[in-house]
Amino acid sequence: MQRRDRTFFALMAAGAAALALLPLIGVDASFRHFLILAFIYAIVASNWDLTLGYGGILNFAHPAFFELGVYGYAIFASTLEVEPWLALLLAGGVAVIAALMIVLPVLRLRGIYVILVTFAFGQICLQIVLSQSQITGGSQGMVLLPGLQLGDWSFARDGRMGYYYATLLLLVLSTIYLRMVVRSSFGRSIQALRDNEYYAISRGISVSRQRILTMAASAVFTGMAGGMYAAYLRVASPEVFGLDFLIIVLSALLLGGTSTILGPVMAAILLAILSEWMMDLGAWRFLILSVLIVGVLRFYPGGLYALIEGLAKWAISGRAAVRRGARSPLK
Amino acid sequence: MSQSEPSVLRVEHARKAFGSLIAVNDVSFSVEQGEIFGIAGPNGSGKSTLFNIISGVPFAADAGRFILAGQDVTGLRAHLRFRRGLARTFQTETAFDCLSVEENIDLARVYGPDNPEEAYGVAEALELSKISRHTAEMNAGEISVFDKKKLMIATAVVARPKLLMLDEPAAGLTKTEIDELREVIVELNRAGISIVLVEHVLPLLLSVAQRVLVLNQGEEVMTGPPDEMIKDPRVIEAYLGRKGHDRVSAA
Numbered sequence: 001m002q003r004r005d006r007t008f009f010a011l012m013a014a015g016a017a018a019l020a021l022l023p024l025i026g027v028d029a030s031f032r033h034f035l036i037l038a039f040i041y042a043i044v045a046s047n048w049d050l051t052l053g054y055g056g057i058l059n060f061a062h063p064a065f066f067e068l069g070v071y072g073y074a075i076f077a078s079t080l081e082v083e084p085w086l087a088l089l090l091a092g093g094v095a096v097i098a099a100l101m102i103v104l105p106v107l108r109l110r111g112i113y114v115i116l117v118t119f120a121f122g123q124i125c126l127q128i129v130l131s132q133s134q135i136t137g138g139s140q141g142m143v144l145l146p147g148l149q150l151g152d153w154s155f156a157r158d159g160r161m162g163y164y165y166a167t168l169l170l171l172v173l174s175t176i177y178l179r180m181v182v183r184s185s186f187g188r189s190i191q192a193l194r195d196n197e198y199y200a201i202s203r204g205i206s207v208s209r210q211r212i213l214t215m216a217a218s219a220v221f222t223g224m225a226g227g228m229y230a231a232y233l234r235v236a237s238p239e240v241f242g243l244d245f246l247i248i249v250l251s252a253l254l255l256g257g258t259s260t261i262l263g264p265v266m267a268a269i270l271l272a273i274l275s276e277w278m279m280d281l282g283a284w285r286f287l288i289l290s291v292l293i294v295g296v297l298r299f300y301p302g303g304l305y306a307l308i309e310g311l312a313k314w315a316i317s318g319r320a321a322v323r324r325g326a327r328s329p330l331k
Numbered sequence: 332m333s334q335s336e337p338s339v340l341r342v343e344h345a346r347k348a349f350g351s352l353i354a355v356n357d358v359s360f361s362v363e364q365g366e367i368f369g370i371a372g373p374n375g376s377g378k379s380t381l382f383n384i385i386s387g388v389p390f391a392a393d394a395g396r397f398i399l400a401g402q403d404v405t406g407l408r409a410h411l412r413f414r415r416g417l418a419r420t421f422q423t424e425t426a427f428d429c430l431s432v433e434e435n436i437d438l439a440r441v442y443g444p445d446n447p448e449e450a451y452g453v454a455e456a457l458e459l460s461k462i463s464r465h466t467a468e469m470n471a472g473e474i475s476v477f478d479k480k481k482l483m484i485a486t487a488v489v490a491r492p493k494l495l496m497l498d499e500p501a502a503g504l505t506k507t508e509i510d511e512l513r514e515v516i517v518e519l520n521r522a523g524i525s526i527v528l529v530e531h532v533l534p535l536l537l538s539v540a541q542r543v544l545v546l547n548q549g550e551e552v553m554t555g556p557p558d559e560m561i562k563d564p565r566v567i568e569a570y571l572g573r574k575g576h577d578r579v580s581a582a
Contacts, residue, residue, distance in 0.1 A: 080411035185441040192427040199425045202388045204413040
């Protein structure tokens with residue numbers, strides 16, 4: 001394993017361990033609720049990084065993969081009475097199928113046109129959900145969805161402790177998966193296409209094939225995150241198609257830093273913690289968060305991850321400078 | 332030419348137009364196995380366009396046929412032409428900057444020939460392109476212009492192509508670097524790779540090419556050995572114009 005892989009997995013393991021221990025030192029249920037949602041947003045944002053960051057595909061259908069995961073779980077678990085755990089996996093499958101459908105029309109498009117078509121896809125999905133009310137519940141949505149349980153133990157018990165750990169586990173698995181994807185030769189090929197498309201083609205890489213695979217790969221955990229969201233809140237409502245969700249996830253992605261995976265994960269969790277802390281500030285909360293996002297991106301366009309990387313490099317080179325300084329007077 | 336060994340590349344009546352401008356007009360030639368074949372011509376003569384339509388990157392020909400070692404690759408998409416053994420470099424040095432030099436080469440190896448056993452190993456490609464071990468471990472975004480040019484050759488060579496097409500590899504290099512590049516080209520050729528070389532630096536082109544095709548305004552002026560080429564009045568006229576030709580003749 002190379003050094004940068006070790007750093008990545010060490011950072012991830014430390015973060016996951018800290019988050020796993022957090023409930024044991026006692027945090028209240030509302031904070032836990034915020035963190036569960038943050039984990040879900042983190043999965044969606046970091047998987048979006050695969051297309052938007054690594055793949056350089058301006059794909060705005062990504063939130064729709066999540067939303068279809070929500071409805072996929074609802075229809076499988078509630079209407080079709082499929083075992084909820086299986087419905088969770090199938091929610092991932094639904095998102096992958098959606099990704100394969102939307103990728104075909106954008107295969108030959110570039111730039112702004114990709115945004116237009118993919119954004120429209122989300123709106124089409126919303127219209128289908130609203131119009132097919134006999135299946136989706138229309139504007140009312142679907143309620144009282146079956147939740148997750150192991151044997152007789154419901155995940156909602158003990159202050160939703162089960163959901164906390166299940167979502168954290170899903171986030172860890174998704175993060176490992178993403179890292180493995182981007183470090184594989186497939187992952188390198190999509191970065192190659194992003195960096196220089198014609199050169200990549202001239203080295204045997206197919207644009208169409210890699211675009212299809214990138215979109216599908218980004219949808220797997222996104223759909224499952226949608227399923228988890230539906231299982232946790234026990235509701236599938238058209239509200240998830242709203243701009244709010246897109247803004248939260250996109251903020252996490254950009255604030256965290258594209259093409260980093262861990263950046264969006266950290267940013268999603270940080271945003272959740274900050275909004276919890278600033279709960280009493282009411283509308284001021286959004287203002288402060290917006291200023292923070294603009295501030296970070298103004299001075300660190302690479303996002304939080306670049307900021308942390310910069311600090312780490314500064315700390316290492318600072319220590320080296322101290323060591324050099326200590327030796328030099330002896331010479 | 333024997334039946335068992337067809338030309339490594341046969342171009343038949345290639346044509347490419349951009350609106351009313353005909354960049355390549357009915358050009359035909361063939362490159363034999365093991366040959367270094369040069370393409371020369373003044374600026375705007377259609378050399379790069381010809382290169383582009385043969386490789387399919389970034390655009391295909393309007394008409395004509397391209398036959399690679401007996402296989403018709405005319406209708407083949409560009410990335411598949413590379414996998415069949417037709418590799419090219421670009422005028423501007425280019426690399427996948429987010430990957431290391433070794434990862435750049437390995438990527439071309441993985442997406443290279445249809446049969447992976449035909450490819451060279453990364454270490455062999457580094458050696459053939461004269462890239463140092465130290466450079467190999469660096470990020471491609473951090474290496475020098477000359478190393479990037481060699482890296483572009485290495486990512487092409489790793490697939491052990493039937494034909495390597497070099498698009499002005501000497502542009503922007505110092506004399507020492509051009510000398511090293513010449514060695515790389517000659518050694519690659521010795522390793523059995525046929526080469527097409529487009530080059531503005533004529534001393535390099537004339538010293539390595541066995542035959543040269545000279546283009547002017549998209550059309551073939553002549554094809555022949557380098558010593559014939561430099562004496563050919565049509566070539567002198569293409570480069571220097573009518574008056575230039577008269578002055579050279581008078582001298």
